[in-house]
Amino acid sequence: MKILLKTIDALCVAGAVVAALCAAALAVILIIEVVATSFFAWSQPWAVEYSGYLLAATLFCGSGWTLRDAGHVRVQVLTNLLPPGAQRAADMLGAAFALGVACFASWSMVEYAVRSAGFGSTSVFPTRTPLVYPQGLLAAGLVVLTLGLLARLIRLIRGEAPETSGAEETHI
Amino acid sequence: MTAPLGFMAGLLLLTLGGGVWVGFSLLSVGILSLEVFKNMKVDRFLAGDLWSSTTALELVTLPLFILMGEILFHTRLSENLFAGLAPFVRRLPGRLTHITVLGCTIFAAVSGSSAATTATVGRITLKELEARGYDRTLSAGALAGAGTMGLLIPPSIPLIVYGVLAEVSILDLFIAGVIPGLILAALFMSWIGLAASFRTGALPPREPSTSWGHKARALVKLLPVSVLIVFVLGSMYAGFASVTEAAAVGVLGGLVLAASEGQLSLTMLRKALGSTVRTCSMIGLILCGALFLSKAMARLAIPTDVAAAIQALELSPTLLILILMVFYLGLGCFLDGLSTIVMTLPVTLPLVLAAGFDPVWFGIFLIVTVEMAQITPPIGFNLFVIRGLTGMPLGRIAWAAAPFCLLMVGLVLLMVAFPGIVTWLPERLR
Amino acid sequence: AEWDVAFPWGATEFHTVNGMAYARAVEEATGGEVKLTIHPGGALGVKANESLRAVEDGAVPMAEYGMFQNVGDVPILGIEAIPFLVKDYAQLKVMHSLVRPIWEAELEKRNQKPLYMAPWPSQNFFTKKEINTFEDFEGIKMRTYDANTATMVARLGMAALQMNNADIVPALATGKLDAVMTSGSTAAAQKYWEFLDHVYNTNHLWATNVLVVNLDYWSELTEEQRGIMESLAEKMEPEFWAISEAEHAKRMAQLQENGMTVQAPSPEILAKMREVTADMADDFVARVPEAGPIIEEFKARTAE
Ligand code: NA
Numbered sequence: 026m027k028i029l030l031k032t033i034d035a036l037c038v039a040g041a042v043v044a045a046l047c048a049a050a051l052a053v054i055l056i057i058e059v060v061a062t063s064f065f066a067w068s069q070p071w072a073v074e075y076s077g078y079l080l081a082a083t084l085f086c087g088s089g090w091t092l093r094d095a096g097h098v099r100v101q102v103l104t105n106l107l108p109p110g111a112q113r114a115a116d117m118l119g120a121a122f123a124l125g126v127a128c129f130a131s132w133s134m135v136e137y138a139v140r141s142a143g144f145g146s147t148s149v150f151p152t153r154t155p156l157v158y159p160q161g162l163l164a165a166g167l168v169v170l171t172l173g174l175l176a177r178l179i180r181l182i183r184g185e186a187p188e189t190s191g192a193e194e195t196h197i
Numbered sequence: 198m199t200a201p202l203g204f205m206a207g208l209l210l211l212t213l214g215g216g217v218w219v220g221f222s223l224l225s226v227g228i229l230s231l232e233v234f235k236n237m238k239v240d241r242f243l244a245g246d247l248w249s250s251t252t253a254l255e256l257v258t259l260p261l262f263i264l265m266g267e268i269l270f271h272t273r274l275s276e277n278l279f280a281g282l283a284p285f286v287r288r289l290p291g292r293l294t295h296i297t298v299l300g301c302t303i304f305a306a307v308s309g310s311s312a313a314t315t316a317t318v319g320r321i322t323l324k325e326l327e328a329r330g331y332d333r334t335l336s337a338g339a340l341a342g343a344g345t346m347g348l349l350i351p352p353s354i355p356l357i358v359y360g361v362l363a364e365v366s367i368l369d370l371f372i373a374g375v376i377p378g379l380i381l382a383a384l385f386m387s388w389i390g391l392a393a394s395f396r397t398g399a400l401p402p403r404e405p406s407t408s409w410g411h412k413a414r415a416l417v418k419l420l421p422v423s424v425l426i427v428f429v430l431g432s433m434y435a436g437f438a439s440v441t442e443a444a445a446v447g448v449l450g451g452l453v454l455a456a457s458e459g460q461l462s463l464t465m466l467r468k469a470l471g472s473t474v475r476t477c478s479m480i481g482l483i484l485c486g487a488l489f490l491s492k493a494m495a496r497l498a499i500p501t502d503v504a505a506a507i508q509a510l511e512l513s514p515t516l517l518i519l520i521l522m523v524f525y526l527g528l529g530c531f532l533d534g535l536s537t538i539v540m541t542l543p544v545t546l547p548l549v550l551a552a553g554f555d556p557v558w559f560g561i562f563l564i565v566t567v568e569m570a571q572i573t574p575p576i577g578f579n580l581f582v583i584r585g586l587t588g589m590p591l592g593r594i595a596w597a598a599a600p601f602c603l604l605m606v607g608l609v610l611l612m613v614a615f616p617g618i619v620t621w622l623p624e625r626l627r
Numbered sequence: 628a629e630w631d632v633a634f635p636w637g638a639t640e641f642h643t644v645n646g647m648a649y650a651r652a653v654e655e656a657t658g659g660e661v662k663l664t665i666h667p668g669g670a671l672g673v674k675a676n677e678s679l680r681a682v683e684d685g686a687v688p689m690a691e692y693g694m695f696q697n698v699g700d701v702p703i704l705g706i707e708a709i710p711f712l713v714k715d716y717a718q719l720k721v722m723h724s725l726v727r728p729i730w731e732a733e734l735e736k737r738n739q740k741p742l743y744m745a746p747w748p749s750q751n752f753f754t755k756k757e758i759n760t761f762e763d764f765e766g767i768k769m770r771t772y773d774a775n776t777a778t779m780v781a782r783l784g785m786a787a788l789q790m791n792n793a794d795i796v797p798a799l800a801t802g803k804l805d806a807v808m809t810s811g812s813t814a815a816a817q818k819y820w821e822f823l824d825h826v827y828n829t830n831h832l833w834a835t836n837v838l839v840v841n842l843d844y845w846s847e848l849t850e851e852q853r854g855i856m857e858s859l860a861e862k863m864e865p866e867f868w869a870i871s872e873a874e875h876a877k878r879m880a881q882l883q884e885n886g887m888t889v890q891a892p893s894p895e896i897l898a899k900m901r902e903v904t905a906d907m908a909d910d911f912v913a914r915v916p917e918a919g920p921i922i923e924e925f926k927a928r929t930a931e
């Protein structure tokens with residue numbers, strides 16, 4: 026079980042690194058685009074298309090890590106009124122519920138990407154990029170988030186702290 | 198309509214109240230209401246929507262402006278900004294609290310999004326304000342309210358979307374947003390002045406008066422931030438950068454500033470990127486939930502039914518607009534503002550035009566209601582952004598933002614009473 | 628059956644208006660048994676270039692989309708958009724009569740059935756500066772939206788800028804962008820006269836929309852209902868073509884009223900435009916071999 030949790034944590038961190046790199050790449054591509062279009066009358070044929078893909082990766086690849094880092098928002102006004110035991114039970118119930126939703130969403134997205142691969146769907150932009158790659162990246166981000174929820178549920182059941190404390194400092 | 202709507206509201210309150218993450222709660226409501234009330238392939242619909250929402254090019258500025266704010270956070274920009282402005286605002290009621298409103302108004306001229314405006318300006322101002330002894334609740338409220346002006350002051354992504362859908366001149370819309378935007382800024386600043394004067398402990402002790410030489414030296418400190426603003430604004434208005442690319446120029450500006458101060462390092466970049474990822478993940482999950490929920494509502498014909506119900510009332514124009522304001526305020530409690538426009542416009546626009554309203558006026562009206570949606574609980578993106586910045590509980594932030602929401606309601610009433618506020622400037626410039 | 632129909636275009640766009648007329652006719656003719664709800668403006672979140680896929684997956688029962696916007700899924704849909712291949716509505720009809728069986732077969736493989744097709748009005752360049760010679764194209768920053776238009780624009784010596792829809796109007800206002808290409812309908816709807824002065828009826832490519840239905844949903848209907856929907860589509864399609872043709876003249880007049888100069892490019896410029904893009908048809912055939920015989924047959928039939 027320890028190994029599973031460690032593996033999931035490592036995947037979450039890896040996802041966050043991917044998301045960070047994608048955010049950086051997004052900035053770099055668009056800065057180059059400003060220079061290229063303003064001074065060289067040239068446009069990177071991938072700039073607009075890939076900024077969409079990089080956006081998707083930035084939004085979701087680090088989601089599992091953000092969960093572990095207590096970065097996702099939830100309303101705890103009511104659950105905080107409960108006694109500690111019930112609070113833990115509510116926390117588990119919430120995590121299990123979210124895990125169900127996340128499983129459905131990530132399974133849908135994985136299936137979507139797989140079908141794109143099967144059809145050989147490509148983008149309509151000049152790169153004609155096979156869509157399975159960016160869609161697969163988004164699906165991977167969702168799967169990591171789902172695993173993060175699983176890890177959280179396991180930790181709650183084992184009575185461990187589900188989140189890393191000290192949300193101020195980043196870990197990537 | 199009542200059964201799905203009741204189911205949605207019940208499940209939403211149950212999951213939100215039970216402490217489920219907001220994004221998952223919204224997603225679950227969308228998924229389950231479609232599974233229960235509509236015979237369709239929900240998984241396919243969801244996957245297509247997730248892909249389409251996360252690659253929506255209108256959102257590209259969000260991570261970039263957040264990254265810019267995170268980079269600037271590691272520079273002396275905010276320190277210098279406050280030190281530079283402090284000698285000039287000591288007699289102004291509310292003093293440096295106004296920085297958030299001013300900052301947001303200026304930043305709104307660069308950014309077309311509200312969450313990006315809030316995140317960037319908040320990153321620069323909130324900590325410094327608190328360190329200087331200003332009341333945190335008042336600054337958080339001011340930031341929540343003023344951050345929404347990213348939508349009203351051009352460029353504005355919701356205005357562009359409205360212009361395309363309603364076939365209204367986007368230029369007219371941009372021009373029409375300026376006066377209401379400035380009125381709103383003035384309303385916010387008046388309120389801050391009032392609140393600060395009446396609330397004890399809202400302000401730190403007044404800074405001592407300074408000589409003119411001192412003031413001149415203070416002005417120099419404002420140089421870096423002014424250069425940065427001119428750099429980003431200029432890149433866009435001079436035609437070098439598109440609205441989306443201006444955000445990347447902002448990142449570049451931040452990096453240059455950091456380098457010039459010797460703050461640029463790998464550690465700093467790692468920290469900035471890490472915080473960016475955290476904020477983007479947080480917003481991304483909620484946004485996808487809200488966007489999917491709005492599509493689920495469209496497929497359950499809820500907006501159409503509500504509009505038909507409103508139409509059946511045969512209201513006077515003024516009453517119609519007031520009812521629509523309530524309608525949008527209600528939707529805005531749970532949905533993202535942009536998606537409410539896309540979802541409801543086909544049904545509300547004909548109603549409003551038939552009642553004799555100007556489409557440009559209605560566009561601005563919609564944007565102000567969308568702005569309110571950013572700060573009304575339980576789903577208000579600016580509230581979430583500020584929670585991420587400060588760690589304050591959502592309830593307290595929403596409470597702090599409430600007066601600013603009321604001021605926006607006031608602006609709408611002003612616009613209803615004096616439509617010229619909106620229509621005069623574009624007509625004048627024709 | 629009560630079906631949602633995804634439309635990427637706004638409620639007042641003539642294609643959407645056509646769709647609403649079709650929906651009304653279907654509802655009436657089936658005695659309210661088949662009810663189509665048109666969701667314009669992308670309200671269902673189905674993007675124009677993801678519509679084919681959405682219908683195939685059954686994410687939505689029906690949708691209308693531009694065929695050129697879905698060539699990433701079915702490449703042969705782009706045949707009519709080969710630059711300067713099809714000259715006018717009459718030729719477009721010839722092209723469709725040749726390619727439509729193949730389109731239908733390809734779309735059937737993707738679990739959908741076309742009901743009717745209706746073209747956009749013919750295409751134009753909208754520019755800030757006057758184009759008097761072919762060389763005037765040099766360095767103009769023109770917005771393009773796919774591989775096909777990017778290649779064409781590059782061949783004409785212009786800079787092909789891919790740009791997000793929401794960025795276009797601000798970019799025209801600030802001078803980041805010098806030119807766009809689209810139909811008169813879109814130009815009038817977005818009031819391009821606020822930023823651009825010249826309209827050139829280049830007629831450089833054709834773009835047709837198709838209204839499709841997912842086959843799983845389709846098979847749920849009775850044979851009679853399917854017959855009604857098909858015959859209504861067949862009956863209304865020529866009306867929609869006529870609307871499209873009239874739309875061009877109407878919009879050109881509107882653009883002129885608002886101060887734009889509307890003209891055809893000079894024969895010399897046009898000849899040069901054809902010359903530099905001539906091999907794009909071969910490139911298309913190299914990628915989509917089944918297009919080869921169709922293009923040959925089309926050329927034979929339309930030769931003077
Ligand atoms: Na703005």
Ligand code: NA
Pocket residue numbers: 529530531532569570571572573574575576577578
């Ligand atoms: Na809200």
